[in-house]
Amino acid sequence: MDATTGSTVRTAGLVRQFRAGTERLTAVDGVSLEIAAGSVVALTGPSGSGKSTLLYLVGAIEQADSGTVTVDDVEITGLRRAALARYRQRVGFVFQRYHLLPALTVLDNVIAPVLPRRGRSDQVNRARELLDAVGLAGRERSLPAQLSGGQQQRVAIARALMGEPRLLLADEPTGNLDSTNGGQILDLLLSLRDRHGMTILLATHERAIAARCDRLIRLGDGRVVEDVDLTDGEDPAETYDRVARLRL
Ligand SMILES: Nc1ncnc2c1ncn2[C@@H]1O[C@H](COP(=O)(O)OP(=O)(O)O)[C@@H](O)[C@H]1O
Ligand SMILES: [Mg+2]
Known part of the structure; x- marks a missing residue:
């Protein structure tokens, strides 16, 4: 990061x-x-x-x-x-109910907020790094429903970090x-x-x-x-x- x-x-x-x-x-x-x-x-x-x-x-x-x-x-x-x-x-936002998109994979949920920006491969690399940093390496292709609440909140935190918030x-x-x-x-x-x-x-x-x-x-x-x-x-x-x- x-x-x-x-x-x-x-x-x-x-x-x-x-x-x-x-x-x-x-x-x-x-x-x-x-x-x-x-x-x-x-x-x-x-x-x-x-x-x-x-x-x-x-x-x-x-x-x-x-x-x-x-x-x-x-x-x-x-x-x-x-x-x-x-x-x-x-600004990074994290909510009580995670607000993940149920039809998207973990990786795509993390990328979603920056979709209109940058090249896709840059975004994928950064999202992977962030998922690794929140302890979810290997779960990129899972759907939110396949994760525990704590894991879903980690995805939401990784997503919040995509914009490099201060x-x-x-x-x-x-x-x-x-x-x-x-x-x-x-x-x-x-x-x-x-x-x-x-x-x-x-x-x-x-x-x-x-x-x-x-x-x-x-x-x-x-x-x-x-x-x-x-x-x-x-x-x-x-x-x-x-x-x-x-x-x-
Ligand atoms: N969009 C809204 N429309 C009308 N009232 C609202 C709205 N958002 C919050 N309120 C009211 O403002 C007050 C503060 O709410 P809120 O900021 O959600 O408090 P908390 O997060 O501490 O529970 C509450 O009385 C709530 O009902
Ligand atoms: Mg509240």
Whole structure:
């Protein structure tokens, strides 16, 4: 894989509302954050607290009603369509339900996002390297249904890496997995950060996952209600105990 460094992400006064019947529901309510390049940040909070919406705003899948998202000094919220499309191609997305195409092989699923670009043999070589890096060498010709949930999520991660992202957004990536497989997916994400300095923002409900991240940001009703640095020199067991005392 190519050497990269992670993106710095800033949000300022970010707001996103939805219409719920005649009411307006504020899913993200004035979120201002600065996320350091190469950090792995757990986004926690109860269902409906705005985790997914915040990830989609940072990834420019959703549009903000007000406030800004700035990635590496480029204000994403001010970009026009073409520049926005280029930005999205450079962000990796991983979802809880993998979102693989069931009729395509593992290899073709990984290539799918970059199909219009580059020569096919370049793409195949890169996809093979990525599948090797996520521990799936030899499974290129399998169909998604022939793989376990953990393996399918590895395919989704390989696919997310095709665009050489400096920022990876993961929406409950271990939410469908048991703790062993979930732990292995987190091992993989942390190793990607260690090798490439990638910045990773991941929504999770799980303490064991959050405790292994560098920082925990908890949302409540679309606002940041807790922001904890987990890197300050404690051993993993102490960090786990500390996270165990927090509400998630
Ligand atoms: N596309 C949408 N249309 C209407 N309401 C939405 C939409 N997406 C999210 N919401 C609402 O915004 C709030 C935050 O949702 P979400 O960001 O999915 O939270 P989380 O990921 O923490 O569960 C919820 O009340 C949800 O119902
Ligand atoms: Mg969600």
